[in-house]
Amino acid sequence: MSLKGKRILIAKPGLDGHDVGAKVIAMALRDAGAEIIYTGLRKAPEAIARVAVEEDMDAVGLSILTGSHKELASDTIRCLADLGADDMPVFVGGTIPAQDVQDLKQAGVRDVFTAAVTMDEVVAAIDRAIGNPESGQ
């Protein structure tokens, strides 16, 4: 599997200004061959969904550290569905209590990453979800 040529949107929904996690993930995914668009801070879920669809992204990563992850992830998934992109894989990273992970997955989030996860693990999980099959195999 590889992420070569895959387009991934890294987004900061809501008002959270902590963008280091988002940038570190973006750099790690870029190192793994993906093309990254980073939205910058303070984007409404509607705007994130619009960019994801218009830019023909393969996946969306949301970075949320304020405790508003349930609302913001659900809103983004709903906005994607409104634009006909209900199959777009959405990942969430941030300060997510363990007991909220299941709720997020039920709301349609593909996978959830916290600070305890290594970058290799993040890249591998995204690769499993959207990666290209290895050529010649």
Place this chain on the structure above:
Amino acid sequence: MTDPALSAKPKNAEAGPGPLSTATPSGIEVPEVVSADIAGRPDPEGPGQYPFTRGIFTNGYRGRLWTFRQYSGFGSAEETNERYRFLLDRGQTGLSVALDLPTQCGYDPDDAMARAEVGKVGVSLSNLAEMEILFDGIDLGEISTSFTINGTAAIIYAMYLAAADKKGVARDKLTGTIQNDILKEYVARGTWIFPVRPSMRLIADSVLYSNDETPRFNPISIAGAHVRDAGVTAADEIAYTLANGLAYVDELVRRGGDVNRFARRLSFFFYVHMDLFEEVCKFRAARRIWAKLLKERYGVTDEKALMFRFGVVCGGSSLTAAQPYNNIVRVGIENIAAVFGGAQSIFTCAYDEAFQIPTETSAEIALRTQQIVAHESGIARTVDPLGGSYYVEWLTDRMEEEIMRTIGEIEDMGGAVQAIEEGRIQQMTAEAAHRRKQAQDRGETVVVGVNAFRNTGEDQDFGEVFRLDPALSHRVMEKLEAVKDRRDGKAVKRCLDRLEKAAAKDDENLLPYFVECCNAYATVGEMVATLKGQWGEFKEPIRL
């Protein structure tokens, strides 16, 4: 004789990490022995004397202990007021207000952008009525209050003054701090609103106004804490912060401020992370550098203006969600480093603060940690007890060199303002965060419970979990509606119009206009929208 309980391999624990690292986190390679001949000489000047390496007071903490200032705030003003009374009742000596993101970014609770965020990471404070509730039953003339507020700092400061005026507390009795450091918001914390230049004006306006109106109040706390927590080293934390400090000094001088006067009220704020000696030495070096820069570059002669006063926070990204009770030990060590470093105020994070608003129990343990360090450990007995140590003096000199090297790099970029407008410091910070994460992932930096000594099969134990009342944002909005019904709408419009006209002129101090708006119960969102109409918003330069 070996105690079998000690020699037995811990159950289900991983093998330990490799050999101890020989370099500090800032990359300074440390000799096995720092001998007298390489140690360098300690400053001949004692504490309380230029360049203040050993501290700004001749008697250290004997005259006055540091302020115990726990950062706290959540939900509505009523709930936060209750938490403040709880903390004051248990011996806390200063308040530190955490504000929610809508207030920090200039949106009222009923704005679509505030959706989902009202009262989440701090208290919602959209107008003077909320400020009055927040300090109900608390004497503003007695207690010092610190506000972690930046993009809307000038407005919140004006609101605090309006609240004090209404309570009949004389302005010259007010003590406390507004963070009011916008430059680092563009780099790490993200609550900017306006472009850099008008934001610098707001800072100069509030500093100059405060010097006249509230002479005991700190109108700015230039903060390295957030870039540090984001990922830069201790040396760069100081360097970026002092570079920002120089940018503010330049702006204030340009506005006609007297550096011998305003520099007395500049204060600083940092993180303390885990490498004890590097943390102590960064503070010793920072005091020395700041005093020298002000004296040599700006000709400052006033002794008090040369003094580098700072508060700290212990915890942040040095804390982990895994094995959370370990964080109590980490914060204890960091607290000790802060005292050896000579901090004027200390905030110790609660062990669960890495992942939630602290519970009353965890908040109390954090405060007790400071009390134990202050009153049981004896380390505050004499000033700068590590002064003269071969290692500490050597490392202080090395930190000074590292810090000055980075300040030089930023000056080569045209100074902090230009480097930030171009997104260069943001990029350097993101790259540092990337390196820090890689070092942790590879196990080069040991974090107990995260990449070493993990207990296999262990569930993350968050202990007691704090939950906000879900009906809260509804209640806050109802209160806002009631204020809007109650106030004189025409008076609000008049005040906002006057603010708009003043904002269009570069040389007008906006603080009196903010106070006037607050008194009329204009909201933070209304004032910010008025200014956005004049100045526009910051466009984030994205460099990865």
